[in-house]
Amino acid sequence: METYLLVLTVFMIIGSVIAIETKNLLSSVISVGVVGFSLGIIFLMLGAPDIAITQVVVEILILVILIRATISTDNTAIEKHRDNLPIVASLIFFGLFLLFSYFAVHDLPVFGEPVMKVASRYLETGVRETGATNIVTAVLLDFRAYDTIGEATVLFVSIVGAFVILRRQGRKGRGEKDVEKVGILEDEDIKKNFEGF
Amino acid sequence: MTLYFLTMVLFVMGLYCLVAKKNIIKKIIGIVIIEYSINLFLILVGWRKGGIAPILMKGMDQKELVEHSVDPLPQALVLTSIVIGLGVLALMVSICLRLYEKYKTFDMSKINRLKG
Numbered sequence: 001m002e003t004y005l006l007v008l009t010v011f012m013i014i015g016s017v018i019a020i021e022t023k024n025l026l027s028s029v030i031s032v033g034v035v036g037f038s039l040g041i042i043f044l045m046l047g048a049p050d051i052a053i054t055q056v057v058v059e060i061l062i063l064v065i066l067i068r069a070t071i072s073t074d075n076t077a078i079e080k081h082r083d084n085l086p087i088v089a090s091l092i093f094f095g096l097f098l099l100f101s102y103f104a105v106h107d108l109p110v111f112g113e114p115v116m117k118v119a120s121r122y123l124e125t126g127v128r129e130t131g132a133t134n135i136v137t138a139v140l141l142d143f144r145a146y147d148t149i150g151e152a153t154v155l156f157v158s159i160v161g162a163f164v165i166l167r168r169q170g171r172k173g174r175g176e177k178d179v180e181k182v183g184i185l186e187d188e189d190i191k192k193n194f195e196g197f
Numbered sequence: 198m199t200l201y202f203l204t205m206v207l208f209v210m211g212l213y214c215l216v217a218k219k220n221i222i223k224k225i226i227g228i229v230i231i232e233y234s235i236n237l238f239l240i241l242v243g244w245r246k247g248g249i250a251p252i253l254m255k256g257m258d259q260k261e262l263v264e265h266s267v268d269p270l271p272q273a274l275v276l277t278s279i280v281i282g283l284g285v286l287a288l289m290v291s292i293c294l295r296l297y298e299k300y301k302t303f304d305m306s307k308i309n310r311l312k313g
Contacts, residue, residue, distance in 0.1 A: 002200070009203045009237075016207060016230050020214040025222055025303075032226050039233050046240050047250045047267040051276055055236075058283045062229065069290045070222060073297055087217045094209045105201040112246035119243075119270045123263045127253055135251035135266070139273035151277040158284035162291040 001045070002111075008042050029066045033059060050136050200241055207234035219305045221293050225286065232282045236275045243268030 012035050019031035036059035043052040109115050116123075122139055132138040140148055211234060214227030248267035253259070293303070300308050 005200055006203070009200060009207075012233070012237075013203065013207055013210070016210050019226055019230070020210060020218070020223070025220070028223065028226060032229055035230065035233060039237060042237060043240060046244050047248045048240055048272050048275075049250050049252075051236075051240065051272055051279065054276055054279050058279050061283055062286055065287055065290050066222070066225070069293060072294075073303070090213060090216045094213055097212075098205060098209055101205040102202055105198055105205070108201060108242065111198060111200060111241065112244060114243050114245055114268045116243075116245075116268050119268045120263060122269060123251065123266055124259070126269075127259065133253040135253075135262075135269040136272050136276065139269055140276060144273060147274070147277055151281055154281050155284045158281075158288045162287045165288075165291045165295055 004045060005042060008038050008045075012038050012042075025070045026067070029063065029070055032066070033063045036062065048136075050134070201238065204234045204238040204241065207237070221296065221303045221305060221308075224305070225289050225293065228289070229282070229286065232278070236278060239271040239275050243271040 015031050015034040015038065019028045019035065022028050022031065036055065040052045040055040040059065043049075043055055122143060123135055126135045126138040126143075127133060130138040130142040132142070208231055211227045211230030214230065215224050216227075218224055218227065245265070245267050247265070249262075249265050251262070251266040251269040251272070253262055296308060297303060300310075302308070
């Protein structure tokens with residue numbers, strides 16, 4: 001079990017190295033797809049089928065969005081010029097980060113024996129109190145429903161933001177006059193607009 | 198322990214991509230990789246050896262579920278986080294497309310006219 005997980009995680013790391021370092025943006029996006037789908041397989045092996053389904057669907061959507069961003073633009077190849085100082089500084093910082101995280105992961109609960117203080121109560125009373133046989137659903141929609149409200153709010157706001165940014169209508173120069181009148185109609189407008197009635 | 202460390206390696210690689218690359222799409226890809234690594238880490242923390250999915254199947258006892266199931270709490274929260282990641286990615290890509298329309302490039306060092 002753990003060997004499979006190790007192999008898949010190393011596969012994810014190789015995929016993300018290719019995604020980061022390749023020069024063509026489209027192949028970089030495809031490598032992100034490799035990383036995401038192997039993440040879905042790992043979720044399936046870790047006993048989380050709901051997340052695996054969500055991950056696969058979301059990964060497809062991410063690929064569609066990113067390919068839309070890269071394919072409609074001309075310069076998919078990346079120009080070669082780099083500053084060495086920031087890269088070296090960030091590499092030193094990341095090396096230190098990895099060193100400290102290597103010591104930090106030893107203080108975590110041992111892999112395979114989680115601390116399930118809160119979750120054991122959910123598992124005991126989940127089916128009886130909520131009536132959902134899937135405990136993840138019970139947590140998501142009953143025990144922690146406020147989190148789900150927050151999620152829906154964030155999702156709504158981000159989609160509205162994307163829609164407003166990508167919208168084409170409603171653009172006029174600063175000096176131009178309004179094409180259509182908005183608000184209370186005056187008598188002439190009523191005559192003009194509703195002549196046929 | 199090795200798996201936890203590997204997720205940290207993945208996180209650092211995403212952070213490197215976010216900091217050192219000039220291309221905006223590459224930066225977005227770095228954010229996506231960071232999201233993946235953190236989700237994987239949280240699910241790994243909740244895994245139990247020989248664990249089953251937290252679903253009460255037909256003919257299964259309540260006690261059996263409590264003893265063998267993996268931790269359902271990080272799964273529920275990661276489910277939230279994955280969907281939020283998708284929404285944020287859509288917002289970022291739409292901003293990038295507008296930037297490309299204005300500057301005809303994805304290069305961060307050429308997007309430098311701050312006046313609207």
